[in-house]
Amino acid sequence: MILDDADWLPPPENVSIVSINLNHILHWQPIPKSWGNVTYSVQSQGEFERFYKNNTWNDVSDCLSISKHQCNVTSEVAGNVLYAFRVRSEQEDQRTSVWAEMVPLFNRETSILIPPKITLQAHGSNSLRLDILDFGEYFQFYVYIWQKEKEDQVKSMKLNRMVTSTSFDQLEGGSEYCVNVIAYAVPINKNSSRSDSVCAKVPALGHKALIIGLVLAFVFALVPLALVARKVIRALLYSCCPQVDIPDVLKEPYIGQKMVNSFYAGEEKCDSMSNVELHDLITSQEKFPDKSQTFR
Incomplete structure (x- = not known):
């Protein structure tokens, strides 16, 4: 079948790609509205298709017969090689x-990296929380923090991929800290410039929280002192009146529980009982001399 000029639509013009932070968006100029209801389809081609699959093209599944004038082709770009893209106009009556x-071919190494937007805010006592705009799975972030007016004492840290927030603990209460961030694209070994610095003040510990903290510290300090005092008291009690095992003759079935209790009651007053018995013995000896001596 041979198509004449009336069966063809004009193609879109100025096909180009804008890549920022490894996010690749294909753009084109649509044909005039006078052509009626027109849609567009996109295809891609990598080096593998170009050299090993006889110059074949792949449909971009999310960009077939769309009315928009742009297409996100990020998922089509999997390596640091040259990619080609093309677009055509279509109508429902099968005219295309x-x-x-697109000219020239695209390599993701040319992606423009811009620093992320960040926020810094108070996060509990003596702590700040940093949140970073998510750039996707290919990015790491380098974080720089310093106390305001102490820019010569900057501390840095690296966040793992897919981590977009962190907290800074044990900061000086009432002081102001500043942070900025650099985005690093791992696949292309390239980094952005530093983000704008943001600052936040660390909340000082309030009077109520301070009083609660002091009370808790006092209570925890009393616990070991109470344990030591308990051990000392037990040692003194044992030295004054050591515990004595019950003689076998006082154990059941030899004797009742009432007499056992009486035995323990006597042990609690061991010092006074011993003194009384000793005094009674001396007194009785004075009143009643040894008869064996009398009759010698």
């Missing part, structure tokens, strides 16, 4: 345009 290819 020729393919308009």
